[in-house]
Amino acid sequence: MDALTDSLVSYAQGLRYEHLSPEVVHQAKRVWVDTLGCAIGGFAGEPSQMARALAAEVQSRRPGTVLGTGHQTSPDLAAFCNGVAMRYQDFNDTYTGKELGHPSDHLAAVLAAGEAAAADGRMLITATVLAYEVFCRLCDAVEVRGRGFDYVVLGAPSAALAAAKALGLQRHEMAHAMSIATASSLALFQTRVEDVSMWKACAFPSVSRNALFAALLAERGLSGPGNVFQGRAGLCKVLDSAPIAPPRFPGPGEACKIQETSMKRFPVGHLAQTIVEAALAVRSQIPHADDIASVEIETFRTAKEIMAGDPEKWRPASRETADHSIPYVAAIALLHGAVEWRHFDPEYYTGSRVLELVQKVRVTVTDACERSWPQGMLSAVRVTVSGGRSAEARVEYHRGHWKNPMSDAELEQKFLGNAEGLLQPADCRALLDRLWHLEQVDDARSLARSLLLRSGDGASR
Numbered sequence: 001m002d003a004l005t006d007s008l009v010s011y012a013q014g015l016r017y018e019h020l021s022p023e024v025v026h027q028a029k030r031v032w033v034d035t036l037g038c039a040i041g042g043f044a045g046e047p048s049q050m051a052r053a054l055a056a057e058v059q060s061r062r063p064g065t066v067l068g069t070g071h072q073t074s075p076d077l078a079a080f081c082n083g084v085a086m087r088y089q090d091f092n093d094t095y096t097g098k099e100l101g102h103p104s105d106h107l108a109a110v111l112a113a114g115e116a117a118a119a120d121g122r123m124l125i126t127a128t129v130l131a132y133e134v135f136c137r138l139c140d141a142v143e144v145r146g147r148g149f150d151y152v153v154l155g156a157p158s159a160a161l162a163a164a165k166a167l168g169l170q171r172h173e174m175a176h177a178m179s180i181a182t183a184s185s186l187a188l189f190q191t192r193v194e195d196v197s198m199w200k201a202c203a204f205p206s207v208s209r210n211a212l213f214a215a216l217l218a219e220r221g222l223s224g225p226g227n228v229f230q231g232r233a234g235l236c237k238v239l240d241s242a243p244i245a246p247p248r249f250p251g252p253g254e255a256c257k258i259q260e261t262s263m264k265r266f267p268v269g270h271l272a273q274t275i276v277e278a279a280l281a282v283r284s285q286i287p288h289a290d291d292i293a294s295v296e297i298e299t300f301r302t303a304k305e306i307m308a309g310d311p312e313k314w315r316p317a318s319r320e321t322a323d324h325s326i327p328y329v330a331a332i333a334l335l336h337g338a339v340e341w342r343h344f345d346p347e348y349y350t351g352s353r354v355l356e357l358v359q360k361v362r363v364t365v366t367d368a369c370e371r372s373w374p375q376g377m378l379s380a381v382r383v384t385v386s387g388g389r390s391a392e393a394r395v396e397y398h399r400g401h402w403k404n405p406m407s408d409a410e411l412e413q414k415f416l417g418n419a420e421g422l423l424q425p426a427d428c429r430a431l432l433d434r435l436w437h438l439e440q441v442d443d444a445r446s447l448a449r450s451l452l453l454r455s456g457d458g459a460s461r
Contacts, residue, residue, distance in 0.1 A: 001175055002230040007246030008134055008178065012161040013171045015130050017122040017439070019252040025439065027258050028125045031132075033411050033435045034093060034263050035086050035104040036067075036451065041267075041341065041418030042088030043068045043453055047198045051081040051205075064112040065448035068422075075112045075216065076209040078448075083108030083205025089341060090200075090323045091418075094270035095132075095261045096374035097139035100302070101151035102270075103261055105204035106131035109159045109212050113166035114444030116216075121441030123166055129258055131162035136257035137247040145189045145306075147239050152207045156185035159211035166444075167215055179224030180214035181207070182235060194310045196320035263400040263411070266339045269324045271303035271377070273398040278381040279333035281393035289335045290353075291385040295361040297330060298380040300373040308363040315355065322349040327361035330381060372396055376403070422453045 001009065020028075042048055052066055055073040064078025065071070067085060083105060086092055092104040110127045113119070119127075135158035144153050160181035164174040185207050191199055218224070229235050230243050250256050266276045275297060283289065297308075307313065308326040316322040322344050323329070331354050332343045348354055372378035378396040385391075397404040406414070412432060419428050431451060434441060441447050 002227045002234075003246050004229045004244050005175055005178065005227075007249075008157060008161060009171055009175045011133070011249045012130055012165055012174055015126055015165070017126045020126070020129060020256070021253045024129060024256045024258060025125055028128045029436055029438050030263075030408065030411055031093065031104055031128060031258065031261075032107065032124075032438055033415055033432065035107045036431070036435065037415035037418040038087075038089055038092045038104075039067055039082060039085040040415075040422055040451075040453065041091060042085040042201070043422065045085070045088035045201070047201045048081070048085045048088055051084045051202070055081045062116055064115050065445070067448060067451045068453040070449055070452055075116045076213045078115070079108045079112035079212045080202075080205045080209040082111060083208045084201050087204060088201040089267045089418075090269060091264050091267040093261045093263045095136045095139055095257070096270075096377075097136065098141065098143040099139040099145065099151050099154060100270065100374070101135065101139060101155065102204065103132045103135050103258075105152075105155060105208065106135065106159050106162050108205060109163045109208035110166055111444060111448055112208075112212055113163040113215065115448055117167045117444075119166050119168075119444050121438040121444075121447070124441070124444055124447075125438055127162045127166040129256055130165050131158045132258040132261065133249060133256055134158035134161055136260065137249075138244070141244045141247070142239060142241050144239055148189050149239065150187040150189045150191050150203055152187045152204045153185060153235075155204055155207050156181040156211060159208050160214050163212045163215040164218065167219060169215065169219055173215075173218045176222065176224040177211070177215040177218035179226070179228040180217060180222070181211040182228045183225050184214070185210050186238065192306060192324065195312050195317060196324050197318065198320065200320045200324075260402050262398075262402045263406055265398060265400045265406070266329070267323065267341055267344075268329045268339060269307050271299075271307050272326050272329050273400065274377045274379040274395040275299060275303075275326055275381060276329055276333050276339050277398045278379055278393040278395045279330045280337065281395070282381050282383050282391045283334050283337055285391035286383055286385055286389075288385075289357075292334060292357060292360060292383055293386050294384045295330060295334065295357070296382040296384075297326060297361060297363045298366045298369055298382075299326070299363060300369040300378070301365045302373060303377070303379070304363050304365050314358055314361075316349045319344040319349070326363055327358045328354070330361055331357040334383065377401070424454070427452075
């Protein structure tokens with residue numbers, strides 16, 4: 001093993017539920033509440049339906065469950081299907097370091113591996129904390145998007161280790177699982193720029209599927225390439241990066257990276273959360289949205305590059321482009337006083353009223369906003385109406401940011417909003433109770449199979 005592999009595998013092998021503080025355990029439960037709520041909300045999305053149709057063609061003697069339906073398929077396809085549902089709304093949590101990404105994407109691999117091993121809730125929590133710890137520290141160490149790679153590249157080692165942990169693999173098997181997954185999961189950042197496609201919701205689920213597949217192969221003795229990070233053709237060479245130093249992982253009872261991830265209040269790209277919140281604050285100060293003459297948005301470079309750096313962001317042609325467009329989500333907030341799932345239907349992003357306002361939006365980067373990133377996300381929205389009157393709002397830590405976290409009650413309300421029309425109220429309460437007491441779940445299979453939705457056939461909401 002190279003030094004980084006040795007460090008990651010040693011941490012993964014040694015981590016125990018008993019090492020986690022009550023605060024870390026509780027945050028892991030919050031992540032499960034938030035992410036399964038997102039999975040319910042994303043269940044009816046077209047990519048989710050396509051993934052389920054494909055998974056229905058496969059049977060397995062060691063099955064994984066497709067959430068919402070109870071259908072059984074192979075563990076890796078279950079991870080893919082469930083990951084797409086979790087990701088589809090772009091509503092799940094985010095971590096920001098040198099690289100940014102969505103660590104709750106890992107839960108699909110954790111759950112599928114947990115089912116395959118009949119793991120208990122304590123193991124699900126432990127594997128979740130492990131996934132976050134490894135992924136976030138890799139995000140702190142290296143930026144990949146500037147080199148043309150998607151953040152999911154950094155999710156391959158963490159997803160493989162989390163799956164291997166939930167499967168109960170030995171140290172050498174963990175190393176091979178991580179090596180196989182890392183060597184075979186290089187993904188392009190083109191996924192998230194220009195015209196954004198359905199694949200945006202599938203990119204990390206594909207890594208989860210591959211990571212679980214790698215772990216299952218390693219369990220059977222398949223070896224992976226050595227020195228996968230620091231070798232002469234390893235990941236650091238491909239990324240043109242300096243060697244990644246082994247991170248300093250927390251000891252028993254210490255704070256963990258899962259406590260530094262931010263949850264979303266709005267179903268849009270993370271980088272626009274403060275912009276939407278500021279736009280909503282401005283809207284309350286202007287008499288009529290139709291009187292808006294101009295919209296000036298100040299933000300940080302990364303936000304502009306990813307969510308306002310392409311002409312397509314001013315005329316989105318897909319849901320995926322719209323929820324990754326700063327001018328679009330700001331226009332929706334100003335016109336409708338809310339940004340919700342329904343606002344990404346074609347009737348909105350092709351509507352002349354919205355597009356006319358989008359053309360009045362200007363996005364600039366300022367030094368103050370740039371200094372805030374990545375610990376904060378300072379953004380300002382200034383609206384001028386006909387006649388010259390203006391209104392402005394500035395937000396640095398949106399509600400849900402780890403420095404301004406949602407309460408447990410707010411997370412439950414988000415969950416219930418996602419589940420509305422899909423899960424009976426009594427079933428919502430029962431599922432929430434299981435998640436808030438996840439350490440008491442004796443078998444991951446019972447958790448996965450308990451989530452059955454009204455529209456189990458995949459009908460639209």
